[in-house]
Structure formats: C-alpha cells, structure tokens
Amino acid sequence: MKQRRLLAAWTLAATLAGCATTGPLESRPSPTLPPAPGSPTPRAPADIDRPRPVSPAPAPIGTAPTPPAPPPIPSAQDGRALIARFLPPGVSDREGWATDLHTAFTALHLSLTPDTICAAVAVIEQESSFQADPAVPGLPKIVWRELEARRQRYHLPRLMLDAALLAPSPDGRSYRARIDALRTEKQMSALFEEMISEFPQGKTLFADYNPVRTGGPMQVSIAFAQDQIREKPYPYPRRGSVRDEVFTRRGGVYFGVAILLDYPAPYSRLLYRFADFNAGRYSSRNAAFQNAVARLSGQALTPDGDLLRYRDGAPSSEPSATYSALSTLGGRLGLSPAEIARDLRLEKTSQFAQTPLYIRIFTLADSLDGRRQPREILPEIDLKSPKIQRKLTTAWFAERVDARHRTCLGRDRSFAP
Known part of the structure; x- marks a missing residue:
C-alpha cells in the first residue's frame, strides 16, 4: 500500500507541476520585497488617473499661501458604504466584500478613493467574478491531459499508472476519484498538501513542490503573500498557513490589494499598474x-x-x-x-x-532625436497556462482590467470620468 501511494504521489506531483496557473506574479517571479524603510512615499494612486484640478490663483505678495486642507478620512462605516457603491450589481454578500476591502485599505494605509476602490474591484471582477474560490473550468481534463503527457515522458506503463491512482487517499476516495472531482485550485492545493503530510517522507519528497502557486479572488501569488507577511503585519488572526489565507476571501483581497497598490510607481495611468499586477511590479x-x-x-x-x-x-x-x-x-x-x-x-x-x-x-x-522616450509601456508577454485555451497577453489583461475600472467608476455618476 505504501509503495502504491508513493508511486501515485510521485506521478501526481510531476503532473500537477505542469498545471500551475498563471496569476499576477507566478510567471514573472520577483525577489523578496525590498525593505520598507527608506522607500519613497508613494503618490496616492488616486492622483494617477484623474483629471488635474485647476490651480488656485496665487496669494497676494507678502501673504503666506494657505495650505490645502487634507481630504477627510471616512469613518469605517462610511468607508464600507463608499466601497459598496462601486461593487458590481448582483454580487453576493456585498457587505462582506466591502468589509474585507476596507480592512485591506486600512491595514495598508492606502487612500480610499473611487480610483483605488475601482482598481481593486476591476481586478477582482477580472480574476474571479467576485468568487472567493473560483472554479477552473475543465480542471480534471487539464490534470488528466498533463498526467498522460508525463506518463509518456517518463515511460511509465499505463497499467502501473492506473493501479497507482486507484490507491485510496486519506479521505477514502481513490486519487483517480479525487482528480475527477477537482473544481478549484484550492481543492487541488489541499490534495497536494495531503500528499505531503500523508505519504512516508512526504515532507522530504514534496516540500515546496505544491504546484498551485496562485489562488483566491484576486489570483495572488502565494510566494508574494509569504514575502508580504514578513514585511508587514497581517490584519487577521492566522487560521493556518499563509497558503491557506490566500484561499480565503479576506486574505486573497488583502494580498491582492497589497500587490496592486502598495508600492510607489509614478505611472501616468492605472493601466500600467494593471500590467504590473499581471507581470510583476x-x-x-x-x-x-x-x-x-x-x-x-x-x-x-x-x-x-x-x-x-x-x-x-x-x-x-x-x-x-x-x-x-x-x-x-x-x-x-x-x-x-x-x-x-x-x-x-x-x-x-x-x-x-x-x-x-x-x-x-x-x-x-x-x-x-530630441524626443523624450516613454518611461512606461505595456510589457510584451504571452500568458501561458494549461487552463488558457487561446492566445492572451499581459497587454490584453491590462486593457481588459482598465475597461472594467472605467465601468466601475461609472457606477456612481458623480465619479464617472
């Protein structure tokens, strides 16, 4: 029985490693986040994509100019209500989403403005349609297709593979049945984590090899989340690993807002932040x-x-x-x-x-040629993943999210561009 489980685990590990999905940072890994001390203070993203107000007339000579009053900080209740105004119609548990978004902005000390709210909302819409653990269409077929490719690559007899996958997993079902029932990346990650803990010497064989590298409603890189939690306090009591938190709504929103907005970038448009979200800061x-x-x-x-x-x-x-x-x-x-x-x-x-x-x-x-060259352009990157069935690029992702951002602003006509 142990040998069958080991073979099943080895085979499934090789297979699932090819099924890692493309998320914000997975295909463009970044080194550990730079230390916060000494970093320039980021300009509020709200100033990036909004029309500039007309400057007031200069004060008379000899008169000290009056500094502009800082924008009022909304109360928690008002902040949540403001966020809720920009959520798409039909979103379930609007209050819960608004609360999680407000907590993320507050914990990260980010400006709560229509631009920044809609930036986060647009990414959530694009990545998960406001589902905390979005389903991946055809996930079992993807796994089986990759499994067969791996079997051929390693010259495994089909009968040996079939027998190995009929071994019972910890919940009593065979690994074959578990694969056929997969719907989400969270389930696939949990299956792999069980293999790490259940199989003899699983930690030695499979530690750090969980193939699911992104997750949650904003499809955040788990590697980024692990870096982020070392740099800044996590605003919630931990219920498990950082990986587990990424797959929750609250954790996925917090880490997603952090990677999108919590870094200084003097871009002229939020479009380029959306590209960075996909390709790396x-x-x-x-x-x-x-x-x-x-x-x-x-x-x-x-x-x-x-x-x-x-x-x-x-x-x-x-x-x-x-x-x-x-x-x-x-x-x-x-x-x-x-x-x-x-x-x-x-x-x-x-x-x-x-x-x-x-x-x-x-x-x-x-x-x-006497012309200022652009300081920002959309990266030319083809997005590749077993779950992507057509040609997609980082530019496509950024422009799609940018369109959703404009739609979001239009949900409150007083903030429409």
Whole structure:
C-alpha cells in the first residue's frame, strides 16, 4: 500500500507541476520585497488617473499661501458604504466584500478613493467574478491531459499508472476519484498538501513542490503573500498557513490589494499598474527601459519587464539579453560591468529609477532625436497556462482590467470620468 501511494504521489506531483496557473506574479517571479524603510512615499494612486484640478490663483505678495486642507478620512462605516457603491450589481454578500476591502485599505494605509476602490474591484471582477474560490473550468481534463503527457515522458506503463491512482487517499476516495472531482485550485492545493503530510517522507519528497502557486479572488501569488507577511503585519488572526489565507476571501483581497497598490510607481495611468499586477511590479517601467536600451544598442530586445534572468525568485548568474545589450554601451554610459549589474539588481524596486544606469540610459535615448522616450509601456508577454485555451497577453489583461475600472467608476455618476 505504501509503495502504491508513493508511486501515485510521485506521478501526481510531476503532473500537477505542469498545471500551475498563471496569476499576477507566478510567471514573472520577483525577489523578496525590498525593505520598507527608506522607500519613497508613494503618490496616492488616486492622483494617477484623474483629471488635474485647476490651480488656485496665487496669494497676494507678502501673504503666506494657505495650505490645502487634507481630504477627510471616512469613518469605517462610511468607508464600507463608499466601497459598496462601486461593487458590481448582483454580487453576493456585498457587505462582506466591502468589509474585507476596507480592512485591506486600512491595514495598508492606502487612500480610499473611487480610483483605488475601482482598481481593486476591476481586478477582482477580472480574476474571479467576485468568487472567493473560483472554479477552473475543465480542471480534471487539464490534470488528466498533463498526467498522460508525463506518463509518456517518463515511460511509465499505463497499467502501473492506473493501479497507482486507484490507491485510496486519506479521505477514502481513490486519487483517480479525487482528480475527477477537482473544481478549484484550492481543492487541488489541499490534495497536494495531503500528499505531503500523508505519504512516508512526504515532507522530504514534496516540500515546496505544491504546484498551485496562485489562488483566491484576486489570483495572488502565494510566494508574494509569504514575502508580504514578513514585511508587514497581517490584519487577521492566522487560521493556518499563509497558503491557506490566500484561499480565503479576506486574505486573497488583502494580498491582492497589497500587490496592486502598495508600492510607489509614478505611472501616468492605472493601466500600467494593471500590467504590473499581471507581470510583476515595475514591469511597465522596466519594459520602457528595455525599449530605450534596444534603441541605443541596436540589439533587438523583447520588452518583457525582466532585466535579469531569475531562478527560484533570485537573480541568476546567466547574463540576460538586456545585460548583454548594456555591456556594449558601457563606454558611453561611463559604467563598468559590475556597476551595471549592481544597478540592474534594483530592477524590482522603486530605487532603480534613481540609479546612474537608468538616468544615463534615458539621457542618451532622449538625445537621439530630441524626443523624450516613454518611461512606461505595456510589457510584451504571452500568458501561458494549461487552463488558457487561446492566445492572451499581459497587454490584453491590462486593457481588459482598465475597461472594467472605467465601468466601475461609472457606477456612481458623480465619479464617472
């Protein structure tokens, strides 16, 4: 029995590893979040996508100007009521969603404005249609298709595979029956966690190999959530692991709002934050940097927002295409290879835009034809996942969420753009 369970676990682990879904950060892993101290104070996202108010007339000479009054901070009740006004019609438990969103904004000290509320609402709509644990259509078929591909790759006899999957799992059902009943990523994650704890030496064999890397109503990367909880206090009492919290509505909303809004990014439109949500923080800024490097070096670069190669969330020693292109510009930049590498390692932080490398690249690029080059563009990334049945891109995701954001603002006509 133990041997059958081990074979089933090994086979299912190999199979499910190919079924990891594409979420906000999964396909674009980022290193550990930079420390909060010393980071520039983020401009409230509410200021990004709204028309600028007309400046008041200057005060008479000799008169000290009166500083503008800070916007009033709504009470918890008023804040929840404001959020509820922007939720889509037909959402179940509107009060619960409004409460979880309000808690996330409050815990992260984010401005509660129509723009920021609708940014979070638009992502939830896109990722889960306001379902705390959204179903993945055809999930058993996806698993079986990948299982057969893995069986062929490892030359396993079909009879051996079938026999292994008939072994009983901890709940009494066979692994075959469990796979056939899968509907959500939470269920698939729980099945894998059971294998880790149930099988002999399961922790040794399968620790850190749970294939479900995103989850919850905003499809948050579990790796991001684990980083986030080390950086800032979690506003709820923990009921289990961080992974378990991601699959709850409250946890999924908190981590989703954090990755979307809780970082400084001087973008002209929220569109680029939506792209970052899908591709990784600062991917839109970094894609523009790659575009400038390509123009200066004459080397073709795909502006995907990753300036370095990564392995397991850490920079790899293998040179990236962007680094190789920059190496040809070292003399014009007045930077050594070590200095270029030093600055590139800040690519996932706000500080990268203040590095000598970033400043000199754009100084040279702007001087090519006397035009200021864009500091933000949509990354060119094809989204790949077993559950994606057609060609989708990060640009598609960002534009789709941006359209939902505009629709959300229109739910309260006083805030419609």
